[in-house]
Amino acid sequence: MSPQQDNSRYENKADFEKSLNSLLGIIEGITIDGSINDDEVQFLENWIKDHRINEQKPPYDKLIPLVAEVISDGVLTPHELSLIKFTCNSLAAHEYFSNITADIQRLHTLLAGIAADGVVTGKELEGLSAWLAEHSHLENSYPYDEVCNKIGRVLKDNHIDQQEQKELLSLFGEFVSMLDDKTITNPTVNDNNLCEKNPHIDVTGVFCFTGASTRYSRAEFKKVITALGGTVTDAITTKLKYLVIGSKGQPQWKFGSYGSKIDEAIKLKKNGHPITIIHEIDLHAVIDAS
Secondary structure, eight states, X not given: OOHHHHHGGGSSHHHHHHHHHHHHHHHHHHTTTSOOOHHHHHHHHHHHHHTXXXXXXXXXXXXXXXXXXXXXXXXXXXXXXXXXXHHHHHHOOOSSSOHHHHHHHHHHHHHHHHHXXXXXXXXXXXXXXXXXXXXXXXXXSTTHHHHHHHHHHHHXXXXXXXXXXXXXXXXXXXXXXXXXXXXXXXXXXXXXXXXXXXXXXXXXXXXXXXXXXXXXXXXXHHHHHHHTTOEEOSSOOTTOOEEEEOTTBOGGGGXXXXXXXXXXXXXXXXXXXXXXXXEHHHHHHHHHHO
């Protein structure tokens, strides 16, 4: 893909607002325990790298140098944190996203920021619990309820055991974005650039699901899509608009074997059919906003 084509990713206001919400979420996630380590700084640097292609375009021409400067010493002070938040909030008009959608986008990358260094601490969970309490309007929107239930059980005894640590990283890890054209998804899918980043999703299109979902059974998925005016099929055909990748994937995916649905969709894409492979997280955001 040429730079000119790639540049179009952020030419509309909806994509721009989503990128700002992602930046805010990352910053809130990596600083939620009051400190920031090298791995978390690197995670924020990944956001900068992913947006370098737009740094000559307003307002990225001011935002990217600002973020780069404040993390250049490896420290993010409360003043610098406030400055970035103020700048992002000033730039985001929220014309295209409701408050719920914008805050869910922030929650996605907030969780990714917490998981960025591979460890979830009690202090981070306390900070996350406070954030969730302040954003109770997200109730019934994925993954708000799941996260509330999980951290509520973990914080009950004020101790994160090995199994709980594994479960938290598994849940939060679904939202870890490599921020280099790899989709916010489980790493087994991430490493192969299967999913479209920042996809435009028309819920009235034709959908097919593969892998295991964290949210829906196949019957529930079909019911939701049908209610929104879309169509669900079990077959990969030229009429298909979206192949949805489930967060849990399939066991064989970690070995690079993706099964017939993904293979068939990739072949059709190569032959010019406009099939978009998306991650279920992106679909959840659209469904919740509908």
